[in-house]
Amino acid sequence: xxxxxxxxxxxxxxxxxxxxxxxxxxxxxxxxxxxxxxxxxxxxxxxxxxxxxxxxxxxxxxxxxxxxxxxxxxxxxxxxxxxxxxxxxxxxxxxxxxxxxxxxxxxxxxxxxxxxxxxxxxxxxxxxxxxxxxxxxxxxxxxxxxxxxxxxxxxxxxxxxxxxxxxxxxxxxxxxxxxxxxxxxxxxxxxxxxxxxxxxxxxxxxxxxxxxxxxxxxxxxxxxxxxxxxxxxxxxxxxxxxxxxxxxxxxxxxxxxxxxxxxxxxxxxxxxxxxxxxxxxxxxxxxxxxxxxxxxxxxxxxxxxxxxxxxxxxxxxxxxxxxxxxxxxxxxxxxxxxxxxxxxxxxxxxxxxxxxxxxxxxxxxxxxxxxxxxxxxxxxxxxxxxxxxxxxxxxxxxxxxxxxxxxxxxxxxxxxxxxxxxxxxxxxxxxx
Amino acid sequence: xxxxxxxxxxxxxxxxxxxxxxxxxxxxxxxxxxxxxxxxxxxxxxxxxxxxxxxxxxxxxxxxxxxxxxxxxxxxxxxxxxxxxxxxxxxxxxxxxxxxxxxxxxxxxxxxxxxxxxxxxxxxxxxxxxxxxxxxxxxxxxxxxxxxxxxxxxxxxxxxxxxxxxxxxxxxxxxxxxxxxxxxxx
Numbered sequence: 223x224x225x226x227x228x229x230x231x232x233x234x235x236x237x238x239x240x241x242x243x244x245x246x247x248x249x250x251x252x253x254x255x256x257x258x259x260x261x262x263x264x265x266x267x268x269x270x271x272x273x274x275x276x277x278x279x280x281x282x283x284x285x286x287x288x289x290x291x292x293x294x295x296x297x298x299x300x301x302x303x304x305x306x307x308x309x310x311x312x313x314x315x316x317x318x319x320x321x322x323x324x325x326x327x328x329x330x331x332x333x334x335x336x337x338x339x340x341x342x343x344x345x346x347x348x349x350x351x352x353x354x355x356x357x358x359x360x361x362x363x364x365x366x367x368x369x370x371x372x373x374x375x376x377x378x379x380x381x382x383x384x385x386x387x388x389x390x391x392x393x394x395x396x397x398x399x400x401x402x403x404x405x406x407x408x409x410x411x412x413x414x415x416x417x418x419x420x421x422x423x424x425x426x427x428x429x430x431x432x433x434x435x436x437x438x439x440x441x442x443x444x445x446x447x448x449x450x451x452x453x454x455x456x457x458x459x460x461x462x463x464x465x466x467x468x469x470x471x472x473x474x475x476x477x478x479x480x481x482x483x484x485x486x487x488x489x490x491x492x493x494x495x496x497x498x499x500x501x502x503x504x505x506x507x508x509x510x511x512x513x514x515x516x517x518x519x520x521x522x523x524x525x526x527x528x529x530x531x532x533x534x535x536x537x538x539x540x541x542x543x544x545x546x547x548x549x550x551x552x553x554x555x556x557x558x559x560x561x562x563x564x565x566x567x568x569x570x571x572x573x574x575x576x577x578x579x580x581x582x583x584x585x586x587x588x589x590x591x592x593x594x595x596x597x598x599x600x601x602x603x604x605x606x607x608x609x610x611x612x613x614x615x616x617x618x619x620x621x622x623x624x625x626x627x628x629x630x631x632x633x634x635x636x637x638x639x640x641x642x643x644x645x646x647x648x649x650x651x652x653x654x
Numbered sequence: 655x656x657x658x659x660x661x662x663x664x665x666x667x668x669x670x671x672x673x674x675x676x677x678x679x680x681x682x683x684x685x686x687x688x689x690x691x692x693x694x695x696x697x698x699x700x701x702x703x704x705x706x707x708x709x710x711x712x713x714x715x716x717x718x719x720x721x722x723x724x725x726x727x728x729x730x731x732x733x734x735x736x737x738x739x740x741x742x743x744x745x746x747x748x749x750x751x752x753x754x755x756x757x758x759x760x761x762x763x764x765x766x767x768x769x770x771x772x773x774x775x776x777x778x779x780x781x782x783x784x785x786x787x788x789x790x791x792x793x794x795x796x797x798x799x800x801x802x803x804x805x806x807x808x809x810x811x812x813x814x815x816x817x818x819x820x821x822x823x824x825x826x827x828x829x830x831x832x833x834x835x836x837x838x839x840x
Contacts, residue, residue, distance in 0.1 A: 246819055260741065262687045270686075272839075282730045291682065298682035351740040351764055367742030367768035368685075373829055377839060383819075415669060417736035449737065451763055504669060593737065594678040618671040620701045620739060621678075632791050 225480025529613020736765020773828030
């Protein structure tokens with residue numbers, strides 16, 4: 223029996239010939255990522271357990287990105303960044319990206335890709351559920367809590383149950399009105415939020431092969447929303463090209479065998495799919511945009527690890543070009559790199575930044591911002607009975623702030639089209 | 655470990671995500687400072703919509719008034735308990751509020767791991783849907799040896815799945831204690 227890419231990577235990490243689904247194995251971790259929300263308690267547990275004189279297991283394998291609560295007056299949030307800064311200084315950590323310096327990056331999952339940490343064939347753990355995003359580069363990556371992270375920080379090892387794999391094949395060429403967000407919402411609608419608990423999601427097919435890396439990351443990013451342990455896309459030329467623009471790096475590529483065993487396999491023809499939304503209050507409460515068209519909205523949000531990448535802004539710009547938004551629209555790029563690309567990237571001769579600014583959007587500096595609500599002074603946070611349409615990943619009750627607000631999740635095309643009309647709108651109305 | 659656990663039930667439904675267990679704006683507090691960490695108990699389950707808080711009636715907050723601890727120590731849920739964000743603050747908040755165990759049909763992976771590895775609450779799986787059969791405030795007893803949940807209030811008994819692979823970690827008190835006992839770390 224053949225093996226999946228996930229099984230092969232985990233076997234290598236566990237230093238075993240082969241691993242089988244449901245088996246618990248001890249893995250050797252190649253990278254540990256943490257941020258300002260879960261980093262401080264992780265560091266505290268690590269100190270409590272390993273003692274004051276403890277050393278980080280490998281300082282070249284730890285990346286710390288303050289990104290969640292950055293532009294806030296909240297004193298406790300500031301203290302958390304201070305804890306990270308002091309820890310990085312004390313242990314001389316090379317990969318700490320401090321707030322208020324030119325090293326600041328922003329949202330960890332996008333920054334990991336842009337800083338060249340997503341190395342195919344490796345194993346990454348992070349104290350954030352969306353750590354699965356990195357799997358777009360053909361590596362195993364998953365989220366853990368503070369205790370697990372503290373254990374890794376001291377030992378470089380952690381136990382994990384080998385997941386069964388579920389395969390999604392997307393055939394045909396992506397139509398102009400569709401994005402990776404619509405594809406993952408399609409999967410969520412079919413599998414629901416616990417349809418892949420403890421599983422690996424593997425994506426392939428013509429539509430995936432022709433997708434740029436940032437778009438692929440949208441698929442693996444929301445694997446956690448289906449309950450999955452990891453999402454993964456086999457490495458190819460696009461992976462190599464993205465990585466080699468950042469640094470020269472040798473890596474081992476793994477691919478699923480043709481006779482590998484899958485819990486289930488799902489095939490879609492992308493030209494038969496249409497723009498989707500997830501209605502309040504769950505990412506699996508999906509419907510076509512057409513069916514909810516006309517729903518009045520009070521806020522539009524384009525940002526986060528899911529929907530604040532340069533690919534997302536390229537989509538939004540196609541619709542916002544030379545138009546004005548009717549509803550307050552927040553553009554919060556995930557990283558400083560994405561923000562720089564928005565200044566350089568043009569559509570019909572105009573930079574994306576100018577397109578958004580001329581359309582009347584509010585722009586804010588890179589961070590997780592209102593995707594998860596955050597402190598009360600967070601830009602774009604939902605208030606009272608706000609009805610928000612957002613490119614983010616979760617719409618659980620209160621996720622973006624107010625417990626009374628409602629959040630629709632959609633693609634950047636759909637959010638931009640809705641911003642123009644002030645009501646939920648199918649992007650096909652503007653794409654001719 | 656106590657072989658039996660007694661306490662009052664606090665009943666919730668399906669898909670209780672970690673934003674409901676501890677809303678994100680509260681994640682700024684220290685988990686190690688004794689006084690400050692009490693806030694996690696105070697805000698535990700404060701993100702649950704009122705109509706779904708304390709089933710079947712709803713509008714029964716887990717924490718009343720200014721208290722930091724709850725009168726309920728066994729939480730009953732449906733499927734996919736603890737989905738969403740990886741925040742370990744979630745099972746920590748439940749423990750700070752005085753919860754000892756959760757009994758749900760299924761769990762999201764990270765919440766389950768955090769509960770076990772951090773030694774916060776024991777995540778039991780029920781073999782059937784039970785949140786529509788138990789009322790908030792019912793007196794419950796969990797028996798670790800027979801893997802059963804007894805509703806003392808109405809006399810009904812429910813089966814629980816054995817804890818299996820994670821039992822040794824739970825018995826040790828968490829991942830670090832387990833690793834020390836098995837000689838993995840000093």
